[in-house]
Amino acid sequence: MVDALVFFIAAGVCLTGALGVILARNPVHSALMLVMTLFGIAVQFVAQEAHFLAAVQVIVYAGAIVVLFLFVIMLLGVDRAQDLELSILPGQRWAALVFGAGSLLVLGSLIVVVGEPVTGAKSVGGSASTAENVRLLARSLFSDHVYAFELTSLLLVIAVIGAVVLARKPSQSEPPLVEERGEN
């Protein structure tokens, strides 16, 4: 009974936040609603005994990614409200509604038909529902998936270099060209 109560409260928080993200006119409000959704999902992770992932969810998503979003919003000053009604592409909202209803129908029917009798091999890499969640996750990460883990570090380095290259001001090379042209 308590499980169901926790599930419904957290699910309500998640869905309210998700609807807030796509319906808020101000991007700052969208980012704050995203934090709400992420906290709701962290609660769902705890309810499913994925304690480490819940902590990472709060630290990485709410603590780093959303702060990055807010930084960019403040930096660029795009926090003015945007009109949701005005759209250049005709019929875009109807296409979006058809997509939403259609994919919901497909996913819902899949879950109803397939969902409950989930089949598959049990406990390949260790049980997920014991108290040693962090130990099991670490063993899986550093033994079975160690190459993927190393590739992840490569990916992060590439992302950092890409961000630095993208964020560098191009004006350091362009003004000298203009000056040279002016002198000649």
Add this chain to the structure above:
Amino acid sequence: MDVTTGWYLVLGALLFVIGGTGLLIRRNPLVMLMCVELMLNGVNLSLVAFAQRLDDIGGQTVVFFVLVVAAAEVVVGLGLVVAILRRRPGTTADDLSTLRG
């Protein structure tokens, strides 16, 4: 009343669909990136639910990798958004139509 795996799957599907719909109806590139995050979180919830159901830690490992890829994606995506918006303030995704490629 027991919370079964299907409930978590329904919640994950709802989050995925809300994120996808938002990706289509919003034109601010920042909000579009946030909608991608919503879709990723819906999938993460489903993966954890399957990990719990099948009693296999591998699902949670995949969620860990999804988190890292999402962080890298946001860093590069926001770098692109900053680079574009600094040149043309107030750009939306509809302004791609001016490229006429």
